Amino acid sequence: MELLNIDCLGRPLRLEGSMAGWQQVFWNNTLVSQQNATGNSDGHSQHSFTLTGQNANGEAQEILITLDIHLQWQPFVLDYRISVDGAPQSSGQRTTKDIERQTPQVAPAVPQKFSLVGLASLGFKLLKSAKVIKVVLAGASIAAYSWLFSFQFALALIACLMFHEYGHIRAMKYFGMKTKGIYLIPFMGGLALSDEKINTRWQDVVISIMGPTFGLLMSLFCVLLYWLTGEIFFAGLATFNALLNLFNLLPILPLDGGHILKSISFSMNSLTGLLTCVGGAAIGVYVSYTFGLALLGFLLLIGSLEIIFEWRSRHQSHLLPLDRYGQIFSTVWYLLTVCALVGVIWYFAGIGDDLLGLPLKILQS
Structure with missing residues (x-):
């Protein structure tokens, strides 16, 4: 990931690195120094290299550039100092906020894999600029849900x-990202799009979890309306909305839950962190099967295995990892949201209406 990008002798000086310990320094997009992975990326490191410049007489001369950095990943703090022929030229500090606001000069390489999902995504990207697509998808969604329930409920x-x-959109705008709007997909929910890339796993967590959080607020509002009016319509809406948002929180990519748990687990730079994540997933599976939520437990198991298999490649990501506080806060936020959504479904399932008990039966099937 890009850690530093500043001016040096009238040309951009860029530092890239990862938690694995490797670092590369580019001057004017030319690799001038590198450090191999050491397994320990925190602490002091120095890069020295020579450039060919001109002296006052216009003659070529060698210029020694030294970049001293002190790097701390969790929480992220980078102190740097540049010297030219031993004389200090510039110094400064970068934190997580600086990484969030930056626009990487070199976009991260994304491996190209052939898949039906990839082809569908490509086709959708080609069409997403047409506003008529939004209308068509919205109409198809209304028709689909009207066929399942009723037009009013749809x-x-x-x-x-x-x-x-809209929760996703608000989070994107909070981080200063430009958005492309909301697209509804029949039987699948919706999709909030942005043209800009994220730089940190904290951005990934917040953008991903704000959708289900807004969904939870909507379900709670419907619960309140049910208490005030006694209308079964609001109870059904609260229940099925909770089911859709709970499904979105399953730890499977590209669902919101997959992004959240992947950001949390991939930010843990130790085997202990991975074991903690595995233990938490095992508890979730056990609780799901204990309460008869077979589908929820099965999908939780599959999603957790996916995260475990990809854990070793976490250092190849261009995203700045979460610090300890961010990992704990994100985990608590995620678990509270899941428990609240399950609570809404469980509450209305006990009323006795067949329609209200359907979401719980789906989870138990």
Whole structure:
């Protein structure tokens, strides 16, 4: 990932590195110094290299550049000092906030894999600029949910989905990202799009979890309306909206839960952190099967295995990892949201109405 990008002798000087310990220094997009992975990326390191410049008489001369850095990953703090022929030229400090606001000069390479999902994603990207696609997808979603329930319930459910996606949009705008709007997908929910890339795993967590959080707020609002009016319509809306948001929090990519748990687990730079993540997943599976939530437990197991298999490649990511506080806060936020959504479904399942008990039966199937 890009850690530093400043001016040096009128040309950009860029430092890239990872938690594995490797570092590369580029001057004017030319590699001038590198450090191999050491397994310990915290602490002091120095890069020295020579450049060919001109003296006052226009003659070529060698210029020695020294870049001293002191790096701490969790929380991220980078102190740097540049010297030219032994004379200090510039110094400064970068933190997580600086990484969030930067625009990387070199976009991270994404391996190209052939898949139906990839082809569908490519086709969607080609069409997403046309506003008519939004209208067509919204109409198809209303028709699909009307076929399952009723036209009135479909409109209300679409409103819940829009509120969920608006949570993603608000988070993107909080980080200063430009958004492309919301697209509804029949039987799949919705999709909030942005043209800009994220730089930190904290951004990934916040953007991902704000959708289900807004969805939870909508379900709680429907619960309140049910208490005030006694209308079963609001109870059904609260229940099915909770089910959709709970499904979104499953630890499977590209769902919101997959992004959240992957950011948390991949930020743990130790075997102990991975074992803690595995232990938490095992507890979740046990609780799911104890309460008869077979589908939830099975998908939780699959998603956790996916994270474990990809854990070793976490250092190859361009995203700045979460610090300890961020890992704990994100985990608590995630678990509280999941428990609250399950609580809404469980509450209405006990009322006795077949429609209200359907989401719980889906989880138990």
